[in-house]
Amino acid sequence: MFDTVLVANRGEIAVRVIRTLRRLGVRSVAVFSDADAGARHVREADTAVRIGPAPAAESYLSVERLLDAARRTGARAVHPGYGFLAENAAFARAVEEAGLVFVGPPADAIELMGDKIRAKETVRAAGVPVVPGSSGSGLTDAELTAAALEIGMPVLLKPSAGGGGKGMRLVRDEALLPDEIAAARREARGAFGDDTLLVERWIDRPRHIEIQILADGHGTVVHLGERECSLQRRHQKIVEEAPSPLLDQATRTAMGEAAVRAARSCGYRGAGTVEFIVPGGDPGAYCFMEMNTRLQVEHPVTELITGLDLVEWQLRVAAGEPLPFAQEDITLDGHAVEARICAESARATGGKVDFLPSAGTVHLLSEPSGEGVRVDSGLARGTEVGTGYDPMLAKVIAHGPDRASALRRLRSALAETTVLGVETNTAFLRALLAHPAVVSGDLDTGLVDRDAASLLPSEVPEEVYAAAALLRHASLEPTGSGAPSEAGSAAGWTDPFSVPTGWRLGGEPAWTVHHLRIPGRDPVAVRVRGRAADAEVGVGDAPPVRAALRTDAPDRVLLEWNGVTHSFVHAHAAGDRWLGRDGVGWRLTDHDPVEAALRGGAGAHGADTLTAPMPGTVTVVKATVGDVVTAGQSLLVVEAMKMEHVIAAPYDGTVVELDVAPGSTVAMDQVLAVVEPKEPEESGKPGEAEKPAGSTEEAAR
Numbered sequence: 001m002f003d004t005v006l007v008a009n010r011g012e013i014a015v016r017v018i019r020t021l022r023r024l025g026v027r028s029v030a031v032f033s034d035a036d037a038g039a040r041h042v043r044e045a046d047t048a049v050r051i052g053p054a055p056a057a058e059s060y061l062s063v064e065r066l067l068d069a070a071r072r073t074g075a076r077a078v079h080p081g082y083g084f085l086a087e088n089a090a091f092a093r094a095v096e097e098a099g100l101v102f103v104g105p106p107a108d109a110i111e112l113m114g115d116k117i118r119a120k121e122t123v124r125a126a127g128v129p130v131v132p133g134s135s136g137s138g139l140t141d142a143e144l145t146a147a148a149l150e151i152g153m154p155v156l157l158k159p160s161a162g163g164g165g166k167g168m169r170l171v172r173d174e175a176l177l178p179d180e181i182a183a184a185r186r187e188a189r190g191a192f193g194d195d196t197l198l199v200e201r202w203i204d205r206p207r208h209i210e211i212q213i214l215a216d217g218h219g220t221v222v223h224l225g226e227r228e229c230s231l232q233r234r235h236q237k238i239v240e241e242a243p244s245p246l247l248d249q250a251t252r253t254a255m256g257e258a259a260v261r262a263a264r265s266c267g268y269r270g271a272g273t274v275e276f277i278v279p280g281g282d283p284g285a286y287c288f289m290e291m292n293t294r295l296q297v298e299h300p301v302t303e304l305i306t307g308l309d310l311v312e313w314q315l316r317v318a319a320g321e322p323l324p325f326a327q328e329d330i331t332l333d334g335h336a337v338e339a340r341i342c343a344e345s346a347r348a349t350g351g352k353v354d355f356l357p358s359a360g361t362v363h364l365l366s367e368p369s370g371e372g373v374r375v376d377s378g379l380a381r382g383t384e385v386g387t388g389y390d391p392m393l394a395k396v397i398a399h400g401p402d403r404a405s406a407l408r409r410l411r412s413a414l415a416e417t418t419v420l421g422v423e424t425n426t427a428f429l430r431a432l433l434a435h436p437a438v439v440s441g442d443l444d445t446g447l448v449d450r451d452a453a454s455l456l457p458s459e460v461p462e463e464v465y466a467a468a469a470l471l472r473h474a475s476l477e478p479t480g481s482g483a484p485s486e487a488g489s490a491a492g493w494t495d496p497f498s499v500p501t502g503w504r505l506g507g508e509p510a511w512t513v514h515h516l517r518i519p520g521r522d523p524v525a526v527r528v529r530g531r532a533a534d535a536e537v538g539v540g541d542a543p544p545v546r547a548a549l550r551t552d553a554p555d556r557v558l559l560e561w562n563g564v565t566h567s568f569v570h571a572h573a574a575g576d577r578w579l580g581r582d583g584v585g586w587r588l589t590d591h592d593p594v595e596a597a598l599r600g601g602a603g604a605h606g607a608d609t610l611t612a613p614m615p616g617t618v619t620v621v622k623a624t625v626g627d628v629v630t631a632g633q634s635l636l637v638v639e640a641m642k643m644e645h646v647i648a649a650p651y652d653g654t655v656v657e658l659d660v661a662p663g664s665t666v667a668m669d670q671v672l673a674v675v676e677p678k679e680p681e682e683s684g685k686p687g688e689a690e691k692p693a694g695s696t697e698e699a700a701r
Helices: 011-024 040-044 063-073 089-097 107-114 116-125 141-151 174-192 249-265 299-306 310-318 403-415 426-433 436-440 447-455 462-475 593-599
Strands: 004-007 027-033 047-052 077-079 155-159 169-171 197-201 206-215 221-233 236-242 270-279 287-292 335-342 344-349 352-357 364-366 373-377 392-400 418-420 512-517 524-531 534-539 545-553 556-561 564-573 576-581 584-590 609-611 616-621 634-640 643-648 653-658 671-677 696-700
Touching: 004 011, 004 063, 011 027, 011 040, 011 310, 011 373, 011 392, 027 040, 027 063, 047 063, 063 089, 077 310, 089 107, 107 116, 107 287, 116 249, 116 287, 141 155, 141 174, 141 197, 155 174, 169 174, 174 197, 174 643, 206 249, 206 310, 221 249, 221 299, 221 447, 236 299, 236 426, 249 270, 249 287, 270 310, 299 310, 299 335, 299 373, 299 392, 335 403, 335 426, 352 447, 364 564, 364 576, 373 403, 392 403, 403 426, 403 436, 418 564, 418 576, 418 584, 426 436, 426 447, 426 584, 436 447, 462 512, 462 524, 462 534, 462 545, 462 556, 462 564, 462 576, 462 584, 634 671
Parallel strands: 004 027, 004 077, 027 047
Antiparallel strands: 155 169, 155 197, 206 221, 206 270, 221 236, 236 335, 270 287, 335 392, 344 352, 364 418, 373 392, 512 524, 512 584, 524 534, 534 545, 545 556, 556 564, 564 576, 576 584, 609 671, 616 634, 634 643, 643 696, 653 671
């Protein structure tokens, strides 16, 4: 076994690898960019090396700097994790040429399986069924279009050089092929430095099932069962489980044997995953999609049902050890389900849900524990979450004796998961796991996109606004008033006129109005009369009710609201007040209606203003001031966390302002452009401008 291993990655996977290294008694070396100087993986490693500025190209993707860090710290091996350079054959070769061991497959296997076109041809020759699609590499746009029409719509455009759903485009209308091919090439070039595409037949309502394999350098290849990965959005997995509720034992065995043949066909070594597309109505008609030549994000579910530590076996195989078990020794115990916690906010617009990247500082963190619960996380209180890296923050995994038990444990664990300071998808995941189709196991890769809107809460509970208003109210009260306070008072006597109770000499107590806003929603006025510990509170137009706020712990308050007590965790920073409960987090900001009306910006122009839906970078500008545009026409592209967001014209009109250029860094809600609507009498379509401003179309990168 190695004495020192460098982990060429960041976040939760770096923490995960370091955990196994520590258990094995191996010294760990972390690397970090300037943005990650205080990150958890840096603190948990035995040694950490700064490798450059925040942009990944100058740090985590710099082969020279990674190898220099290994040389300086005496590392004998490099574990690439997943993402970044994990499936980069040139990196694997560079590691070997530097006299180090790459903890992964041979560079030739990475190169072969990384080229989806060659990979399909190779496994087909080994007797593995493949998805019908284009053949040959380096196809022009015209050749891709011709292949798509020959296959028949709908089709799936896929980058040949990469995976993870980045750059994939489902096209149902042949008229859209030119635009979709151009977009897919742009995304593939940005993500992988290679815009080669292939096209495959799209199978409606498919299931995504993958087989975990392990291979040593002595001729042994085994599979560790399958994982069901059908719960996806934008072709990216968000919930995975093992085993699949679809497969019977005969199909499981056949798919496992096919995966082993695929691994042998490329001379594989280490841990890898063979992915299949499976028609839900005919599991026996499975087809090879691709092979991921690395550890998968969802590897914990396999670990929990097999009892094997895959990182440990990656290291042992890389060190030259043989696998001490054969296929007949592998047994599956119980069921495991994983949910990916991502930094993102969900916004419903016109029946469509946009998942937009979020950023911020983790002010409060609570992660679950208990029987059958595991958390792989890169988070800690104080963690800065930016938009420069992948949005996944952590994974919550639950194991149980059967599928129903595992699902129940995971839903409960997500309810105990709280991240305040950064918006996450935790509440959405919890709702998804309670979806009837998920509970029954009737899954397909389109389920999340179809039903996403129904999984979002339609309204914010009024007690959330009440708790936030009373916390703000209490902060204005002098210390000793009986409620949580962020302000002090002079000892001995309190001026009754300085306390926001509404007290008036000889008159009816007045209301104190707190204007609060949750991003993506209209501001709400909350009326408070009395002290926070004993008040009347009216939310919006609703009649006031009795309420009382009291401290339960430094980060927790109890709200008695209309006779019912609610518990919230809370944090206050940078003008935002965060509340959390049952896995849901709300960010509430103070809203000054007068200031909002006077300052202009997004509210000054009305519905003709297009604003940034999230913090990010403008990568494409397709319009100029004076251009006449039509509803739905793409005007700009904003990129954040490897996602492209197309900003489209909300209606027919003219671009009268354009405040950004390619490369511009933008903040959430920053004005990007202003479109002046076409006069109704000219268009002949009064009321046509009903589409909300700033609507986005999203494409996975």
